[in-house]
Amino acid sequence: MFETIKDQIGxxxxxxFVTGAGISQESGIPTFRGKDGLWRNYDAxxxxxxxxxxxxxxxxxxxxxxxxKNVFAAHPNQGHKAIAELEKxxxxxxxxxxxxxxxxxxxxxxxxxxxxxIIKIKCSVCDFRDEILTEFSEIPPLxxxxxxxxxxxxxxxxxxxxxxxxxxxxxxxxxDLMVIVGxxxxxxxxxxxxxxxxxxxxxxxxxxxxxTEMSSDMDLTIRSTSALxxxxxxxxxxxx
Ligand code: APR
Numbered sequence: 001m002f003e004t005i006k007d008q009i010g011x012x013x014x015x016x017f018v019t020g021a022g023i024s025q026e027s028g029i030p031t032f033r034g035k036d037g038l039w040r041n042y043d044a045x046x047x048x049x050x051x052x053x054x055x056x057x058x059x060x061x062x063x064x065x066x067x068x069k070n071v072f073a074a075h076p077n078q079g080h081k082a083i084a085e086l087e088k089x090x091x092x093x094x095x096x097x098x099x100x101x102x103x104x105x106x107x108x109x110x111x112x113x114x115x116x117x118i119i120k121i122k123c124s125v126c127d128f129r130d131e132i133l134t135e136f137s138e139i140p141p142l143x144x145x146x147x148x149x150x151x152x153x154x155x156x157x158x159x160x161x162x163x164x165x166x167x168x169x170x171x172x173x174x175x176d177l178m179v180i181v182g183x184x185x186x187x188x189x190x191x192x193x194x195x196x197x198x199x200x201x202x203x204x205x206x207x208x209x210x211x212t213e214m215s216s217d218m219d220l221t222i223r224s225t226s227a228l229x230x231x232x233x234x235x236x237x238x239x240x
Contacts, residue, residue, distance in 0.1 A: 001224070001229060001232055002236045005203065005219065005220050008203055009177060009203065009237060010240045011240070012177040012203070014091045014171075014177070015091065015175060015179065015237075016093050016094075016171055016172055016175040016177070016193075016202075017094045017178075017179045018095045018096075018097075018179070019083075019094060019095070019098060019180075019181045019183065019226075020184065020190075021098060021183070022181065022183060022226060023077075023079050023102075024077075024080075024098055024100050024102055025182065026079065026227040027075055027076060027077045027080070028074055029074050029102075032184075033186070046059075047060055048155050048156055049155050049156045049157055050157065051157075052155075053124075057139075057148055058139055058140060062139065065135060065139060068151075071099075071100045071118055074100060074102060076102045076103070076105045076106035077102075077226075078230065079181065079182075079225075079227040079229075079230040080102050081106045082231045082233070083103065083108055083230060084107035085107075086237060087107075087109060087110070089237060089238055090237065093111075093175075094112070095171065096113060096114065097114050097115050097183060098115070099115055099116055099119075100118060101117060101119050112164050112168050114164060114165070114168060115153055115154040115160070115190075116152045119133060120132075120151070121141075121149050121151060122149070122151075123145060123148075124147050124148045124149070124150045125143070125145060126145045126147065128149075129152055160189065165189065168193065169193075172193040172194075172200075173196045173197070173200050175197055175200065175202050176200075177202055177203045177205070178194060178197035178202050178203070178204050178205070179205045179206075180204065180207070180214075181230070182226050184210075185212045185214045186213065194214055204218045204219050204220075205219065205220045205233075206220070206221045206222065207222045207226050207229045207230065208222075208223070209223055
């Protein structure tokens with residue numbers, strides 16, 4: 001799988017993983033656009049936007065409550081664990097579009113959540129925010145200030161947290177290897193991260209069972225699932 005680039009990855013120092021829903025698929029969390037995609041049953045624009053939240057907060061919260069239940073029951077898979085283990089051998093940072101916290105659960109310590117976290121909740125008006133691991137009995141849940149609470153995630157049309165995005169761009173621009181795992185690379189600005197890496201002459205590797213819009217820009221594409229490919233990739237890196 002990785003023989004062709006074995007020597008090229010020999011002396012990489014800074015490795016960035018850009019991950020998407022596909023890396024959590026083998027933990028039982030459906031992707032958005034893949035064949036088992038979440039969006040197949042729902043219209044994303046009716047559930048993951050600020051307008052949808054104010055138009056029908058109950059529906060949006062029903063969807064997020066269901067997803068929260070799924071996430072709380074999910075465990076990191078071999079792909080998450082391989083990335084976490086790699087921290088013993090190289091400088092690793094994970095730039096994830098996922099909101100499920102599985103990279104952190106697997107032991108990764110350098111994780112930027114580009115689209116926020118479904119475990120974190122914030123008030124839609126005041127500055128209250130907290131990690132809440134229990135289910136809400138009544139929805140939409142209310143803040144002590146009386147306004148609706150919402151998942152601390154980035155909805156379509158909302159900007160990414162500026163401090164997080166700035167750090168992500170800097171890391172992508174400084175790495176010498178970027179591994180893009182389980183993402184269709186259709187959502188911006190996350191899908192610009194490989195461009196920043198390429199501008200720094202980083203090696204680009206894509207791990208995805210399906211082709212993506214940027215597959216032809218990659219130095220190596222591994223048509224495999226992440227739970228199968230990542231442990232193999234890590235063992236090649238460890239040999240160097
Ligand atoms: N291993 C690796 N990749 C996989 C696996 C797997 N087991 N299963 C599916 N995939 C791939 C699919 O082929 C697809 O290319 O994962 C990708 C998932 O793509 P999307 O469903 O579009 O998810 P993602 O790229 O993370 O979406 C980006 O869009 O909906 C918004 O905010 C949401 O963060 C999300 C963003």
